[in-house]
Amino acid sequence: MEKEEQFRYQVKTIYRIMVMVFSMVGLVTIAGIYLITDPTLSVFKETTETTPESLYVLNEEDEDKIENGIHLRTGLIEAEGLMEVVNNCTNCHSSKLVIQNRMNKERWIATIRWMQETQNLWDLGGNEEIIVNYLVTNYPPGKKGRREVLTNIEWYDLQE
Amino acid sequence: MERRDFVKKATLGVTAAIAGVHIVFADVMPKGYEPLLHQDPDPFKLFDKDKEMVVLNDKPWNIEAKAHLLDDRITPNKYMFVRNNGLIPENIDINSWTLTIDGESVKQKKTYTISDLKSKFKQYTYQLTLECGGNGRSEFDPPAKGNQWTVGAVSCAEWTGVRLRDVLEDAGIKDTAVYIGYHAADKHLSGDPDKEPISRGAPMRKALQDETLLAFKMNGEVIPLAHGYPLRLVAGGWPASVSGKWVNRISIRNKIHDGTKMTGTAYRVPCNPVAPGEKVKDEDMCIIESMPVKSLITYPKSGAIINKGKKLKIRGHAWAGELEVAKMEYSIDFGSTWIECSVEKPANRLAWQHFSATIDFPEKGYYEVWARATDTKGASQPMILPGWNPKGYLNNACHRIAVKVK
Numbered sequence: 001m002e003k004e005e006q007f008r009y010q011v012k013t014i015y016r017i018m019v020m021v022f023s024m025v026g027l028v029t030i031a032g033i034y035l036i037t038d039p040t041l042s043v044f045k046e047t048t049e050t051t052p053e054s055l056y057v058l059n060e061e062d063e064d065k066i067e068n069g070i071h072l073r074t075g076l077i078e079a080e081g082l083m084e085v086v087n088n089c090t091n092c093h094s095s096k097l098v099i100q101n102r103m104n105k106e107r108w109i110a111t112i113r114w115m116q117e118t119q120n121l122w123d124l125g126g127n128e129e130i131i132v133n134y135l136v137t138n139y140p141p142g143k144k145g146r147r148e149v150l151t152n153i154e155w156y157d158l159q160e
Numbered sequence: 161m162e163r164r165d166f167v168k169k170a171t172l173g174v175t176a177a178i179a180g181v182h183i184v185f186a187d188v189m190p191k192g193y194e195p196l197l198h199q200d201p202d203p204f205k206l207f208d209k210d211k212e213m214v215v216l217n218d219k220p221w222n223i224e225a226k227a228h229l230l231d232d233r234i235t236p237n238k239y240m241f242v243r244n245n246g247l248i249p250e251n252i253d254i255n256s257w258t259l260t261i262d263g264e265s266v267k268q269k270k271t272y273t274i275s276d277l278k279s280k281f282k283q284y285t286y287q288l289t290l291e292c293g294g295n296g297r298s299e300f301d302p303p304a305k306g307n308q309w310t311v312g313a314v315s316c317a318e319w320t321g322v323r324l325r326d327v328l329e330d331a332g333i334k335d336t337a338v339y340i341g342y343h344a345a346d347k348h349l350s351g352d353p354d355k356e357p358i359s360r361g362a363p364m365r366k367a368l369q370d371e372t373l374l375a376f377k378m379n380g381e382v383i384p385l386a387h388g389y390p391l392r393l394v395a396g397g398w399p400a401s402v403s404g405k406w407v408n409r410i411s412i413r414n415k416i417h418d419g420t421k422m423t424g425t426a427y428r429v430p431c432n433p434v435a436p437g438e439k440v441k442d443e444d445m446c447i448i449e450s451m452p453v454k455s456l457i458t459y460p461k462s463g464a465i466i467n468k469g470k471k472l473k474i475r476g477h478a479w480a481g482e483l484e485v486a487k488m489e490y491s492i493d494f495g496s497t498w499i500e501c502s503v504e505k506p507a508n509r510l511a512w513q514h515f516s517a518t519i520d521f522p523e524k525g526y527y528e529v530w531a532r533a534t535d536t537k538g539a540s541q542p543m544i545l546p547g548w549n550p551k552g553y554l555n556n557a558c559h560r561i562a563v564k565v566k
Contacts, residue, residue, distance in 0.1 A: 011251055016447070034276070035409075085293050092219075092349040092350050093217070093219055093220070093349055094217050094218045094219035094220075095519060096217045096218060096219075097217050097307070100216060100217070100307060100308040101303065101305055101306070101308070102303040103303065103305065104302075107305070111305055119349070119350055120348075120350035120352050120355070135440065141301075141302055141303050142300065143301065144303070145301060145302035145549065146298075146301070147299070147520045147544045147546040147557065148299070150462070150560065153369050153462060153562045154462075154463045155463045155465055155564060156464065156465065157462055157465050158464035158465060158466050158472075160470075160473075
């Protein structure tokens with residue numbers, strides 16, 4: 001009796017494994033056939049865009065999202081002229097280069113001329129004034145003197 | 161469960177790649193340019209850098225260290241600054257990489273593979289200090305244009321390669337030779353294939369020095385991609401822009417090399433001193449050669465709090481461009497008094513030197529420890545900013561850390 005039950009148990013186990021293997025093979029085959037006919041998975045396009053996991057994917061609406069006065073995608077300050085700066089000044093180099101720098105009107109214009117003469121920057125037309133105004137208003141030079149005091153010191157107990 | 165996760169992730173990835181990202185100006189984007197969003201956006205993983213490194217710019221990549229990260233005697237890759245002018249070349253095949261020696265003053269134009277270089281010429285290993293000409297730019301007033309480096313655009317790694325001199329002499333140098341200029345595989349930011357992001361060089365006397373290498377190893381391993389794999393020119397003690405990365409051609413010129421960032425105001429300072437903010441004509445700007453004397457306190461990290469009566473050990477590195485550091489001092493009273501401390505001899509010429517000291521603080525309170533190096537010609541680091549220059553180069557003002565005694 002015991003042997004018979006054991007045999008039955010073994011058969012059941014093998015049966016379960018077989019079912020699993022066949023369904024796996026089946027699934028892979030279906031997925032494979034599907035991928036051949038639709039390699040870009042375009043059918044899932046709309047559905048995945050609404051799932052929470054895909055929220056980090058920038059879509060057109062998020063792209064120019066502003067939070068606390070900062071244009072998230074570039075880190076630039078939200079103010080008049082922002083989009084002109086984004087569209088003309090972040091194609092070749094990062095917005096980080098703009099944000100790091102502090103110049104007056106004359107030197108921002110000189111920088112634009114240099115980029116036009118040597119770096120393939122296009123004629124900015126009427127946008128030039130808007131861009132320069134944005135830059136001098138939002139990123140003006142501050143006085144640093146000949147040596148600044150140490151700031152943002154993170155104090156810690158030195159263990160030795 | 162695993163399978164489901166995998167399918168979910170894969171679907172998401174593919175969807176993100178094909179559908180999610182809207183690219184402004186896709187129509188004017190240069191062909192072959194891969195938008196940043198499609199590259200791995202994590203520079204720390206991408207370049208194997210420590211998380212504490214500071215990204216100044218992500219297009220092109222410019223990343224600097226902080227003083228306390230540079231504590232190692234030989235800088236490991238994870239703490240080495242990255243200064244790029246263009247886009248890092250892609251799909252490099254070390255086996256098909258070649259270096260061509262050409263120019264007006266080469267006797268015979270010659271091309272070498274990396275294995276030619278390795279088998280034909282003797283190999284040398286040196287510790288070489290590389291500092292960006294604009295290291296410390298952020299402190300200038302009026303501010304200077306460019307990446308706002310603080311203190312961390314300096315490194316001293318161990319470079320292995322062949323002497324540039326041996327290779328140049330193998331091709332043959334005419335008497336008319338004045339300068340060498342490098343050309344490399346990095347791409348211009350605008351995508352224009354006719355533009356070089358940077359093509360600098362050095363006068364023959366620097367090119368022919370023992371320590372000027374065509375390197376294929378950094379710290380005993382192949383050079384990391386961001387630092388010039390598979391072949392890099394290394395000219396220690398001069399602005400690091402002389403040490404061209406991804407080098408595939410070196411021209412022996414019969415005049416001062418006129419490549420990108422050799423002319424105009426790039427890597428130049430006024431030939432004669434100017435007042436802060438003064439305009440300087442291009443013809444009054446002179447090419448930077450040796451970097452000035454400088455030092456960095458790498459231990460402890462600024463902001464240390466210690467108990468009264470406890471001694472503070474400090475240490476760091478000092479370097480002096482083409483020269484050596486002859487004396488090292490520190491001050492805990494804002495320069496009223498200076499105390500000399502020990503500084504080691506360099507491992508080889510152009511390597512940075514290590515200093516250390518043990519400090520007693522007289523009272524409780526706020527202190528700054530200032531470090532000052534003096535080179536073999538008697539020049540010391542200034543406590544205030546050195547001479548202002550339009551592009552903000554050569555800031556070798558004393559480094560300091562904050563310390564509190566409680």
